[in-house]
Amino acid sequence: xxxxxxxxxxxxxxxxxxxxxxxRFRRLQAELHPDRFVRQGDQxxxxxxxxxxxxxxxxxxxxxxxxxxxxxxxxxxxxxDPERDTSQNIEFIAAQIEWRxxxxxxxxxxxxxxxxxxxxxxxxxxxxxxxxxxxxxKDPEAPAEDAKDRVLELRFFDRLLDEMKxxxxxxxxxx
Amino acid sequence: MALLQITEPGADSAPxxxxxxxxxxxxxxxxxVATVRSGEVDTLPDEQxxxxxxxxxxxxxxxxxVGHAAAEHAADDPHNTIASVKRxxxxxxxxVATLSGELPFRLKTGESSVPRIETAAGDKTAVEVSADxxxxxxxxxxxxxxxxxxxxxxxxxxxxxxxxxxxxxxxxQLAGLNVLRLISEPTAAAVAYGLDQGxxxxxxxYDLGGGTFDISxxxxxxxxxxxxxxxxxxxxxxxxIDRAIAGWLLNAAGMAGETDAQRLRRVLLSARQAKExxxxxQRTPVEVQRADGSMFxxxxxxxxxxxxxGPLLERTMGACQQVLEDAGLDREAIDEVVLVGGSTxxxxxxxxxxxxxxxxxxxxxxxxxxxxxxAAQQADILAGNKPDTELLxxxxxxxxxxxxTMGGLVEFIIPRNxxxxxxxxxEFTTFKDGQTAMSLHVVQGERDVVDxxxxxxxFTLSGIPPMVAGAAxxxxxxxxxxxxxxxxxxxxxxxxxxxxxxxxxxxGLTDSEIEQMLRDSASSARDDMEARRLREQQVEADRVLExxxxxxxxxxxxxxxxxxxxxxxQARDALRAxxxxxxxxxxxxxxxxxxxxxxxxxxxxxxxxxIRRALAGHNVSEYDAGN
Numbered sequence: 001x002x003x004x005x006x007x008x009x010x011x012x013x014x015x016x017x018x019x020x021x022x023x024r025f026r027r028l029q030a031e032l033h034p035d036r037f038v039r040q041g042d043q044x045x046x047x048x049x050x051x052x053x054x055x056x057x058x059x060x061x062x063x064x065x066x067x068x069x070x071x072x073x074x075x076x077x078x079x080x081d082p083e084r085d086t087s088q089n090i091e092f093i094a095a096q097i098e099w100r101x102x103x104x105x106x107x108x109x110x111x112x113x114x115x116x117x118x119x120x121x122x123x124x125x126x127x128x129x130x131x132x133x134x135x136x137x138k139d140p141e142a143p144a145e146d147a148k149d150r151v152l153e154l155r156f157f158d159r160l161l162d163e164m165k166x167x168x169x170x171x172x173x174x175x
Numbered sequence: 176m177a178l179l180q181i182t183e184p185g186a187d188s189a190p191x192x193x194x195x196x197x198x199x200x201x202x203x204x205x206x207x208v209a210t211v212r213s214g215e216v217d218t219l220p221d222e223q224x225x226x227x228x229x230x231x232x233x234x235x236x237x238x239x240x241v242g243h244a245a246a247e248h249a250a251d252d253p254h255n256t257i258a259s260v261k262r263x264x265x266x267x268x269x270x271v272a273t274l275s276g277e278l279p280f281r282l283k284t285g286e287s288s289v290p291r292i293e294t295a296a297g298d299k300t301a302v303e304v305s306a307d308x309x310x311x312x313x314x315x316x317x318x319x320x321x322x323x324x325x326x327x328x329x330x331x332x333x334x335x336x337x338x339x340x341x342x343x344x345x346x347x348q349l350a351g352l353n354v355l356r357l358i359s360e361p362t363a364a365a366v367a368y369g370l371d372q373g374x375x376x377x378x379x380x381y382d383l384g385g386g387t388f389d390i391s392x393x394x395x396x397x398x399x400x401x402x403x404x405x406x407x408x409x410x411x412x413x414x415x416i417d418r419a420i421a422g423w424l425l426n427a428a429g430m431a432g433e434t435d436a437q438r439l440r441r442v443l444l445s446a447r448q449a450k451e452x453x454x455x456x457q458r459t460p461v462e463v464q465r466a467d468g469s470m471f472x473x474x475x476x477x478x479x480x481x482x483x484x485g486p487l488l489e490r491t492m493g494a495c496q497q498v499l500e501d502a503g504l505d506r507e508a509i510d511e512v513v514l515v516g517g518s519t520x521x522x523x524x525x526x527x528x529x530x531x532x533x534x535x536x537x538x539x540x541x542x543x544x545x546x547x548x549x550a551a552q553q554a555d556i557l558a559g560n561k562p563d564t565e566l567l568x569x570x571x572x573x574x575x576x577x578x579x580t581m582g583g584l585v586e587f588i589i590p591r592n593x594x595x596x597x598x599x600x601x602e603f604t605t606f607k608d609g610q611t612a613m614s615l616h617v618v619q620g621e622r623d624v625v626d627x628x629x630x631x632x633x634f635t636l637s638g639i640p641p642m643v644a645g646a647a648x649x650x651x652x653x654x655x656x657x658x659x660x661x662x663x664x665x666x667x668x669x670x671x672x673x674x675x676x677x678x679x680x681x682x683g684l685t686d687s688e689i690e691q692m693l694r695d696s697a698s699s700a701r702d703d704m705e706a707r708r709l710r711e712q713q714v715e716a717d718r719v720l721e722x723x724x725x726x727x728x729x730x731x732x733x734x735x736x737x738x739x740x741x742x743x744x745q746a747r748d749a750l751r752a753x754x755x756x757x758x759x760x761x762x763x764x765x766x767x768x769x770x771x772x773x774x775x776x777x778x779x780x781x782x783x784x785x786i787r788r789a790l791a792g793h794n795v796s797e798y799d800a801g802n
Contacts, residue, residue, distance in 0.1 A: 009790045024790060030567055031789045032782075034596065034657045038326065038355050039194070039559045039718060049656050051782060053598040060593065165503070166621065 004058035004071065014072060014137040016062055025059045066158050069133050069151045072140045078148055087152045096156055099125075103160070107167045115171070119164055126157035196355065196558035197316045198363070198550025199329045201305065201343070203261040204385040204412075206230050207544055208312040209551035210320065211560070216367075216551050218544045219319045227543060228315075231258045232307045234294035241311040250440070254280055255294045259386065260308075262409070263290065263301035264346070265339030302342050306349035313350055326355040328554040330546050333359040333391045333405040336574055336619050336629050337661050344658065351707070355557040357658045358568060361391035362400045363549030364515045368537050371395060371566055377403075377508050381528055381536065382515035383491065386412040390495050392502040392509070399569040401592055404501035406494050411487065413450075413518030419483040420446035420475065428463050428471035435466065449475045454520050481523045488527045495531055512536040517543045569594050576653055576661060579616035579625045581606065588653045591621065595659055600652040602668070604645050612637040613649060617663055636665040638672040705760070712760040716750055716767050723747055723774065726781065734780040746773040 005012045008024050030036070032055060034048040061067045070080050087093060099122070106114040133154050136147035144150075197210045197219075205227045209218040218226045225243065233245035233256045240248075248256045257280055263271055271282060271290045281293040291298035309329075316324055329352075331343055340357055347354045358366075361380035365371065370378055375396050382389040389407040393400055421442045425431055433439060442463050452459040458476040465471060499506060512532045518524060519542045528536050540548060556564050572595055577587040580603075589599050605613065614635045620628025639647050648668040655661050666673045723743070731740055750766040753759070 007786075026567075027789045028786060029569060031785050033567055033569070035356065035557055035567060038557045044718075044722065047778065047782070049596040050598070051786075052657075053596040053654065056594045056597050057599065060597075 002054075002058075003075075004061045007055065007058045008062060010062070012072070012075075012140050014069060014134050014140065016068070018063075021059070021062055025055070028055045065130055065133065066151065066155050069137060069147075069154065072137055073143055073147055073151060076141065076143055078143070080148075085148075085152055087149050087156070089149055089153075092149075092153055092156075099160060103164055103167070107171070110171055112168065112171055115164065115168055119161075119168075122157065122161055122164065126154070126161060129154045129157050194325045194558035194560055195316075195320050195322055196551075196554035196560070197312075197324055197327050198547050198552070198554045199309065199312055199327050199352075200360070200363070200544075200547035200550060201261065201308065201329060201331075201346075202230055202384065202546075203259050203387050204230055205543070206308055206312060207547035208316050209544065209547035210316060211551055211555040212320075216548050216555075218547050219315055221315055228308070228311060229258075230261065230308055231256060232260070232304050233257075234296035234299065236295045239296060239307055241307055250436075255296075256280070257292060257294070257299070257304050260292075260301045260304040263292075264305055265336070265342035266290070266301070267338075302346045303349065305343070305346035309346055309350035309352060313352055324352065326353040326554065326558055328356050328358055328363075328550045328557065329354060330360045330363045330550050331357050332389060333361055333402045333573055334389075335359075337576075337631050337659065338629070340659050344660070354658070355554055358550060358553055358570065359391075359400075359402060359573070360389070360515070360546050361393055361402065361405075361513075362568065362570070363546045363553065364513050365393055365395070365400065365511075365549070366552055366568070367540055367545045367549035368511075368513055370511055370513070371400070371568070376510040377504065378511045378513060379495070379509045379532060380513045380515060381491070381495070381519065382407075383518040383524060384412050384516040385414050385518070386410070388412060388491050388494065390491070390498045392498055392504065399571075399594065401571045402573055403504070403592075404498045405573070406498040406501065408490060408494055411490055413516075413521075415487050416450060416484045416518065416521070417443055417447045419487065420450055420480070423479070423483055424461060424463055424471075424473065424475075427473055428465060430463065430465060430471075433466075438464070438466070450480065450521065453477055453480050454522060477522065480521075481526075484521070484523050488524060492527065492531050506532055509534070513545070514538050514542050515545055570657065570659065571595065572597070572655055572659055574619045574629070575621055576617070576619050576631075576655070577628075578603070578651060579618060583625045585618055585620075585623055585625055585628060588651070589655060593655075595655045596657050598652060598654040600650050603649045603651060605639065605642065605647045605649075606644050608644050609641040610644065610647070611639050611641055613639060613665070615651065615663070615665055617661070631661070632663070634663070634665075636667065636672065638670075639667050640670045640672075642669075709757070709760040709763075712763040712767070713754055713757060716754040716763050719767055719770055720747065720751060720754070723770065726777070730777075730781055730784075734777055734784075739777070743770070743773045743777065746770040 008021060008028075010016060010021065010024075029052065032048055032052045034045045034052060037044045037048040061071050074080060087096075102118055103115070106118060129150070132150045133147070136144040136150045138144075195210075197208050200207045200209075207218045207226060207228065209216060220226045221228070221242075228242040229246045231242065231245040231249065233240045233248040233252065235252075235255060245256060246258070249258065268290045283291045283293055283298060289300050289302075291300055292304070313324060313327075327347065329343060329347060331340055335343070343357060344354055360382065361378075364380050364382075365378050370376065376394075378393045378395065380389075380391045380393065382391075387407065387409050388411045389405065391405040392403040394403050395401075421439070424442055424446060425433055430438075430442075433442075445461050445463060449459050449461045453475065458474050460472060461475050462470050462472045499509075509532050512528060512534060514525070514528065514536045519528075519536075519538070525536060525538065553568065555561060556566060571592045572589060573591060575587045575591045576589045577585040578601075580586045586601070586603075588601050589597060603613070612635055614633060616625065616633045617631045618625055618628040619631050622628050636649060639649070649665055650668055651663065651665045653661060653663055664673065724747075727740070727743070735743070746766070746769045750763070750770050753763050753766040
């Protein structure tokens with residue numbers, strides 16, 4: 001697969017022009033979606049599907065803060081292993097534990113109000129983590145030393161927010 | 176690789192040929208087929224003028240009947256009269272066991288992963304029963320349009336998982352239909368109302384049928400429909416309202432303990448007629464005959480109906496509330512409400528829905544037909560009858576796809592709401608020293624534990640070279656096509672051992688089973704299998720030839736060296752000769768594959784260029800807009 005930035009003809013940077021990205025995504029899909037090749041046989045449709053899947057994937061990377069940051073770091077030779085990588089920052093590890101406990105307690109108590117409050121604070125913490133990533137990747141060709149840690153911290157908040165949404169859904173479903 | 180025809184706007188000078196396509200709503204209680212003719216979209220009636228085909232098939236020793244005629248056997252021959260088969264499609268024996276209490280027919284499970292229904296005409300799978308219904312609709316469409324259908328769009332519930340979608344496609348194949356695309360029912364309803372035209376909106380689709388209730392929240396953003404949340408009650412529908420009215424009527428007539436099946440059926444029928452009459456009038460007479468032959472007469476008015484239906488409608492409101500919470504939205508966030516299903520004709524339903532969402536629902540299109548109509552519009556576009564259309568429905572995967580990992584947990588590979596088609600890979604490793612095989616269990620669902628999700632398939636990657644635990648690198652790739660159907664491949668990276676699975680067999684039919692059914696089915700006995708295959712290959716060859724000629728004409732000089740062009744043209748001429756000779760489907764297929772192989776590089780160059788043009792074209796218009 002080509003570089004996603006190249007695929008969308010966008011400047012290599014952490015901050016992307018979202019409306020422009022969306023607009024180009026629409027244009028590319030309008031040309032390449034397998035629905036456009038229905039009348040040209042199965043092979044054509046399959047090939048279009050594979051190109052359209054590439055475009056979808058490139059879009060998914062560019063549209064997601066964490067995935068875009070990982071991609072930018074990988075471009076400069078930083079390795080990521082989603083299974084094993086964790087933040088090395090002791091303070092942050094302590095903060096992680098605190099967040100988790102707080103959400104687990106609220107979930108165990110089926111306290112949807114506490115979950116909602118924690119959710120709001122979690123969103124704020126995530127925004128702060130994102131700002132730090134943006135700072136660390138200000139020069140995408142020469143990311144800051146600790147850029148990988150910042151990105152892993154962002155991932156922590158994204159995952160926790162996802163989990164919390166799931167917990168809230170399950171709580172609601174159980175009621 | 177085949178040639179991708181990329182037409183520039185306005186460059187299509189060939190006279191416009193209409194391609195016959197239809198939309199099919201394969202519903203639980205009834206099915207419809209619709210098509211666009213002379214710019215007008217409508218459902219197609221049978222010879223008696225009836226648009227709705229009851230989704231009922233009767234299997235007698237001497238033949239198969241579908242629809243109204245089959246439904247008449249429900250009382251006298253219940254074991255051989257198959258209704259509501261949609262509840263079984265794509266389901267395994269274990270799922271079906273939980274439903275079987277509600278089903279009057281006899282199920283055989285055990286010997287195969289796909290449950291079979293015992294009938295006088297032999298054992299039938301849900302796929303075959305569904306194919307018989309689709310076949311009837313195909314025949315109706317072809318009789319009306321006067322020629323074979325080139326393709327269809329079939330709707331499926333938004334919550335249908337991979338196995339259920341695959342089974343639906345299999346049924347279409349058995350019925351001799353070329354599926355252009357599967358789309359979700361609520362999306363089709365929104366398309367029918369033209370809601371895809373807007374920039375951005377959130378749409379609630381309230382679908383109350385005879386026996387099922389579905390509520391879906393869709394979000395439309397620049398032509399992309401996402402199902403944000405879907406819910407409902409698979410055992411709640413208009414039939415329950417009939418039963419409530421019948422109960423009231425029996426009480427009033429002093430017949431509360433009535434057990435005579437025939438009398439009860441008549442009471443249910445008058446209840447339904449009264450319910451339907453109240454859509455037009457404020458009050459309507461009802462009558463029942465008592466055991467002694469005397470008649471009891473009463474009057475049912477809208478207020479009483481509202482009281483009787485109230486508790487049931489409350490339940491639908493509960494599901495609406497739930498689905499809004501799932502979507503993380505307030506009622507105020509809903510921009511449009513669309514009604515689907517015959518039961519939404521009832522003023523009581525409309526008032527309740529309007530009260531809940533605080534806005535009048537869209538109801539201009541017959542709620543029984545609206546899904547088929549949206550499907551037909553999409554089919555018309557896909558078949559190529561509207562070359563200038565901008566509309567593109569980008570679908571998302573409704574349920575997350577993942578793999579079982581240690582401890583019965585799920586590792587999600589493709590999360591729900593990912594735009595399809597999509598291809599995504601993840602690496603796994605061995606957990607024991609010297610481990611030479613790895614079994615992969617593909618699941619679909621949102622829960623962290625495997626058992627709470629749907630099991631789609633299991634397969635094994637063997638021949639992994641012995642290494643210490645954690646050293647092997649097994650890359651598992653999930654590919655989902657535009658219909659939401661999944662393909663999984665696994666590859667050991669250091670040695671290149673590969674395993675591949677089309678995610679099908681778990682609860683689905685294998686290719687060989689389908690082939691066998693094709694051979695066995697009455698329709699293919701009539702229409703000789705070979706002749707059908709030959710026709711299919713000729714159509715496919717024509718597509719390739721037409722696309723190739725157009726591509727060579729417009730771009731041949733730009734992208735091809737003289738020798739490259741000669742190679743392609745030789746392959747093309749060979750295919751044309753084989754196609755015109757028209758006797759051997761295999762030879763045509765081989766010749767077509769040669770053309771595709773010869774033109775692979777040409778296709779890739781054109782494809783790349785079209786990407787560049789798409790982006791460049793955009794830059795220009797942006798520049799224009801900026802000035």
